[in-house]
Amino acid sequence: MQQFANPTRFLSLAxxxxxxxxxxxxxxxxxxxYGALVSAPPDYQQGETVRIMFVHVPAAWLAMLVYTVMALASAVAIIFRHPLADVAAKTAAPIGAVFCFLALATGSLWGKPMWGAWWVWDARLTSMFVLFxxxxxxxxxxxxxxxxxxxxMIARIVALVGFVNIPIIKFSVDWWNTLHQPASVLRMDGSTIDWSIRWPLLVLGLAYSFLFLALHLMSMRSEIATRKLRNLQIARSGEA
Amino acid sequence: MDWNADHASFVAAAYALSLAFIAGLIIYVFSRDARARKRLAQFQETKK
Structure with missing residues (x-):
């Protein structure tokens, strides 16, 4: 792991x-x-509206995963002072913000036909809004x-303190009486969703994860280039 | 997917919104990457 902290080696690998x-x-x-729009059957209660879940749930998973990456990178930056840790945390944030916004917006589009309301201040929705x-x-x-x-330094502290919100989001549906449904995929006693609906959800979750990986590596590459340019400009102004 | 079903417009809106924001994010990241690397290359070129 230590060898990838070197920006040149990291860029070559990326x-x-x-x-x-x-x-x-x-x-x-x-x-x-294909699985979400063609193969998966409509839900016996939700009908076709269940298909919103295929874009809503992966976006929510990634919003939490990206913030976890930011918090881990911030911890690494504080403890080990890796040169890439701050770059990783900083560049992950806009990507995570977009996923978080999409989770809130698509959740709202599901909530209106299913709950009769675009938004309710229940624990899961509120903690997700806090994440945004x-x-x-x-x-x-x-x-x-x-x-x-x-x-x-300030960003690292915010990322680490804000990480408290991640377990709150995950367990909000267990700790409080919420309108939002309880966990149905990632459960200790196994998923409660039928395989015909679960597999497209898992594949799209993986697709969103790979999308994040690709965008994050590219963002880190551009941030490294920007910092290198700034250092070169400072060095040149020092020579003049 | 039955596009004539009840609430199908909500499904279409959710997918359209996701597509629009993800496409926007990809365009932003690609353009920022290209711009940053171009500026660095130009600076290193003028340095020579």
Whole structure:
């Protein structure tokens, strides 16, 4: 792991891996969308509306996974001072924010026909909305503070403190009486969803994960290039 | 998928919204990557 903390080695690895990751992403999306829109049957209670779940659930999973990646990277940045850890956390945030927004928006589009309301302030929805605010706040810190070392330190603290919200989101449906349904895929006693609906969901979850991996590697590559350019400009102005 | 079923428009809206935001994100990441690498290459070129 230590050897990939070197930006040059990381870039070389990323450049070699990216074409394969993109191909796998496209294949997974093609299979997953076929399963979601063609193969999976309508639900006996929800009808065709159940198909919203295939884009809503993976977006929600990724919103939580990306924030976990940010918190881990921030912890690594504080403990080991890896040169790439802050880059990884910073570049993951906009991607996670988009997934979080999509989870909220597609959930709302499911809620209106099923619950009769676009939005309710129940524990799962509220904690997910808090996650979105955490993403926005984290991005705002990097935008607002010009001095990169200071921005990185504050951003690390926000990412780590905000991580408390992730188990709250996961267990909100168990801890409180919510309108949102309890966990039905990732359960200790096995999934309660029929395989015909579960497999497209799992494939699309994998597709979203590979999409994140591809976009994250590319974002890290551009952030490394931006930082390298800034360092070269500073070095040149020092020579002049 | 039966596009004439009840609430099919909600399903279409959810997929259209997901597609639009994911496509927008991909375009943003690709353009930022291309711009950053181009600027770095240009700077290194002028340095020589």
């Amino acid at each position: 450049n070699r891996a990216l074409p394969t990751i993109w191909v796998v992403t496209i294949i997974l999306f093609a299979i997953g969308l 605010l955490l993403y926005v706040g984290y991005i705002a810190i990097w935008q607002a503070i010009e001095e990169p070392t200071r921005a990185a």
